[in-house]
Amino acid sequence: MRPAALAILCLLLTGAGSARWFHASPPGLAAPAIPSDNPLTAAKVELGRRLFYDADLSIDGTLSCASCHNQKHAFADSIATRPGATGEPGRRNAPGLANVAWFGRLTFADPALAALEAQVAVPVFGTHPVELGMAGQEAEIRARLGRDPCYRTMFRKAFPRDRGRIDFGNVARAIASFQRTLVSFDSPYDRQRLPPAAAEGERLFKRDCAACHAGPLFTDMAYHRLEPLDPGAADKGLAEATGQDGDAGMFRTPSLRNVMLTGPWWHDGSAKSAQDAVRRHGIDHPPEDAARLMAFLASLSDLEFTRDPALSLPGEACGKPL
Ligand code: HEC
Ligand code: HEC
Known part of the structure; x- marks a missing residue:
């Protein structure tokens, strides 16, 4: 086989091979x-x-x-x-x-x-x-x-x-x-089988969370500071890599896929419940909305995974x- 034809064949084979995992x-x-x-x-x-x-x-x-x-x-x-x-x-x-x-x-x-x-x-x-x-x-x-x-x-x-x-x-x-x-894309959310409370929660999520927990991966892959800067914190977050003081206390948005299964939460595991992790964003929700958001987060669990x-x-x- 000529090299060009071989290269195309290899491409097709690797493409098709990967598709098996990502279908x-x-x-x-x-x-x-x-x-x-x-x-x-x-x-x-x-x-x-x-x-x-x-x-x-x-x-x-x-x-x-x-x-x-x-x-x-x-x-x-x-x-x-x-x-x-x-x-x-x-x-x-x-x-x-x-x-x-x-x-x-x-x-x-x-x-x-x-x-x-x-x-x-x-x-x-x-x-x-x-x-x-x-x-x-x-x-x-x-x-x-x-x-x-x-x-x-x-x-x-x-x-x-x-x-x-x-x-x-x-x-x-x-x-x-x-x-x-x-x-991992096989949660009730992916199957569009949301119980009513979770569907309500999805609406709130789009309004208050999806700017950072964006798209199908539930992350914008960007760094944010959610809490007031603690100058005494041992973990400087992004500033440790960049050396810029302004980056202290910034962390990459985590994906929320399977988030109910991955606790404890926060970059240092200091949030003992998902609800606590959400509260620490400083966005205030009345208790019934907080419960709806939790129902939505629970719909992101892919138990098969x-x-x-x-x-x-x-x-x-x-x-x-x-
Ligand atoms: C002692 C516990 C520990 C072990 C062992 C460990 N990890 Fe981790 N892993 C962590 C922690 C903690 C982080 C987060 C580190 C950070 O953000 O600075 C992490 C982060 C990661 C990430 C990044 C995930 C993301 O969301 O960006 C990958 C990938 C990963 N680990 C793979 C591995 C692999 C592969 C091994 C084995 C070779 C391994 N880990 C062994 C604790 C561990
Ligand atoms: C400004 C961007 C931003 C917005 C808006 C935002 N988040 Fe986050 N979220 C983050 C970042 C960054 C972290 C990581 C914080 C850390 O570990 O220090 C995080 C962490 C979390 C965690 C903990 C995840 C884990 O694995 O530790 C949960 C749960 C969460 N967010 C849910 C929500 C919900 C629900 C909303 C909407 C009410 C929301 N977030 C809005 C950026 C955001």
């Missing part, structure tokens, strides 16, 4: 951008899923990505700020990972972090705070994974052009690929139980 997205939402050097394949997703649940990515073998991003909680954490593998306290609350394939800006306050591939390094190697605690341990990661014949097979299938090279770059590509399949076996801890790898 359920709402009309009007374009398929997410996939980096050209990391096309989505079933082999990479399978490898990434196993790595996401593997505590061998932490220094003492106690934590995996899934420890803080739990499927039951729509891949968020049920505790406010979980300490990392060395016991160092966490600083922020782990957000849910629904639909991160579409997110152009990752985490609460770092505009430079735009690609899922790059974000994987933060929990693995990060020191502020320490999460998985593997700073300086790239060789150890290669050694641990390389010892397992099944991982060697999985890397070969996922990265045939690299002849299955096991290194952090490919670990990150695989985990990013798995995370792109965390697609929280129990989809394709996204859960794999039971086996290479045909053998794990």
Whole structure:
């Protein structure tokens, strides 16, 4: 086949391949951008899923990505700020990972972090705070994974052009690929089955919330300061990344998909109820309207997503139980 024809065929194949994961997205939402050097394949997703649940990515073998991003909680954490593998306290609350394939800006306050591939390094190697605690341990990661014949097979299938090279770059590509399949658009809201109170709540939501919690992802991907600036706060929010004092106390609007399942809420997990989180915006609602808003937020829960076996801890790898 001529190179041009081959390129078109590859494009068609990768396009069609991705469609399988994104077919359920709402009309009007374009398929997410996939980096050209990391096309989505079933082999990479399978490898990434196993790595996401593997505590061998932490220094003492106690934590995996899934420890803080739990499927039951729509891949968020049920505790406010979980300490990392060395016991160092966490600083922020782990957000849910629904639909991160579409997110152009990752985490609460770092505009430079735009690609899922790059974000994987933060929990693995990060020191502020320490999460998985593997700073300086790239060789150890290669050694641990390389010892397992099944991982060697999985890397070969996922990265045939690299002849299955096991290194952090490919670990990150695989985990990013798995995370792109965390697609959640199957809530009562998506099925347009809103109970009357939720339908009332939707009207209020459009009026008071949708400017920031915008569109089908329920976020504008922008940074806002919702509370009066506390100069003593240890977490400076956006200012930590930009160095601009004016950005202190600003955080990225979180998606509200599955929000009833992702508590505790707020960037530091300090809101103990969703109602408390809404109150902290400083928008006053009479109690009956607050209840309607809660009914609407509850309609954003996609329970299938929280129990989809394709996204859960794999039971086996290479045909053998794990
Ligand atoms: C000790 C808990 C912990 C572990 C382990 C952990 N995370 Fe996180 N994760 C967090 C916290 C906290 C944040 C929010 C950080 C911030 O905003 O600064 C986060 C944010 C993220 C985000 C950004 C989501 C968004 O809405 O922008 C992604 C993606 C992510 N983590 C993936 C991973 C992956 C992949 C792993 C494993 C390699 C992992 N996490 C391991 C706690 C954890
Ligand atoms: C000006 C933009 C803006 C508006 C308007 C807004 N929000 Fe938010 N919302 C945010 C930001 C930013 C955060 C993150 C705050 C933090 O963690 O510090 C947030 C957080 C939340 C949370 C907590 C989510 C979590 O996972 O921790 C909920 C719930 C929420 N908003 C609901 C609402 C509702 C309901 C309305 C309308 C009554 C609303 N918001 C209006 C920007 C906005």
